[in-house]
Amino acid sequence: MARTYQSEDWDQVRMDYSDPHGELEPLDREIAVVDEALAVLCEEGILPHARYDHDKMLAHRRAVQESFEIPWTAISPRMQRLLYAINAIRRPANMIAAGVFCGNTFISNGGAAVGPGACYAAENLIGIEIKPDEAARAERNVRGIDPTGVARVVAADAVDFVAEFAEPVDLLYLDADGDARRGKGIYLDILRGCLDRMPPGAVVLAHNSVNAAERLAHYLAFVRDPAHFRASVNVILDVEGLEVSVK
Numbered sequence: 673m674a675r676t677y678q679s680e681d682w683d684q685v686r687m688d689y690s691d692p693h694g695e696l697e698p699l700d701r702e703i704a705v706v707d708e709a710l711a712v713l714c715e716e717g718i719l720p721h722a723r724y725d726h727d728k729m730l731a732h733r734r735a736v737q738e739s740f741e742i743p744w745t746a747i748s749p750r751m752q753r754l755l756y757a758i759n760a761i762r763r764p765a766n767m768i769a770a771g772v773f774c775g776n777t778f779i780s781n782g783g784a785a786v787g788p789g790a791c792y793a794a795e796n797l798i799g800i801e802i803k804p805d806e807a808a809r810a811e812r813n814v815r816g817i818d819p820t821g822v823a824r825v826v827a828a829d830a831v832d833f834v835a836e837f838a839e840p841v842d843l844l845y846l847d848a849d850g851d852a853r854r855g856k857g858i859y860l861d862i863l864r865g866c867l868d869r870m871p872p873g874a875v876v877l878a879h880n881s882v883n884a885a886e887r888l889a890h891y892l893a894f895v896r897d898p899a900h901f902r903a904s905v906n907v908i909l910d911v912e913g914l915e916v917s918v919k
């Protein structure tokens with residue numbers, strides 16, 4: 673079933689993309705909005721519960737602030753918390769993030785399993801970035817938090833990479849902006865490449881469900897069709913949005 677969660681102030685959360693760590697609201701408000709979103713994900717059977725370690729989340733945030741080089745990002749503090757919480761609750765053994773730029777989105781997901789925010793052990797956390805220079809920077813950033821190598825960044829086309837990835841994909845995060853022809857429409861190509869290796873209960877997170885809704889129309893129609901996904905929620909807590917779907 674398709675559903676929407678929309679916070680009352682979603683369109684007032686506008687970050688300065690060049691100020692990744694700028695405070696947009698009191699921490700209590702950020703936590704309350706993310707809790708509301710998690711509650712809806714629980715009601716839809718996407719999450720089994722809404723509990724995650726708030727101190728570890730902040731430890732993760734601090735580590736990113738201290739060690740990541742982030743030229744710009746559209747990941748708001750609310751979105752960062754939501755991504756961390758979903759991963760901390762679902763605990764995917766294998767997580768793939770497609771289109772990771774400097775690695776901030778990737779580690780918002782993977783930080784639940786590596787670094788000071790870790791609350792479980794994953795097998796593979798893989799960020800895919802098609803631009804080699806950006807992939808190299810993302811890899812440097814991630815190494816600063818995770819010396820183990822469980823989280824790693826690969827310079828590749830995500831469409832090809834997921835199609836060749838032989839393991840089950842427990843969580844797929846989509847943020848690649850594709851080429852001139854497809855733009856964010858590439859999400860569905862990436863998803864189709866690994867759908868048959870996503871077990872029941874696997875989760876797909878698609879960034880920009882709000883501000884790229886038009887370009888994502890065919891992707892959103894696909895994941896909101898109960899023939900493909902058991903449930904899908906458009907989480908609108910900032911101007912970007914995140915479509916959260918469970919197989």
Ligand SMILES: C[S@@+](CC[C@H](N)C(=O)[O-])C[C@H]1O[C@@H](n2cnc3c(N)ncnc32)[C@H](O)[C@@H]1O
Binds near residue numbers: 828830
């Ligand atoms: C808009 S950025 C994501 C940034 C992220 N939303 C943030 O705020 O930090 C999208 C990234 O996807 C990458 N990309 C585009 N097509 C791709 C593909 N086919 N495979 C992997 N990465 C791709 C781009 O090079 C770019 O770095």
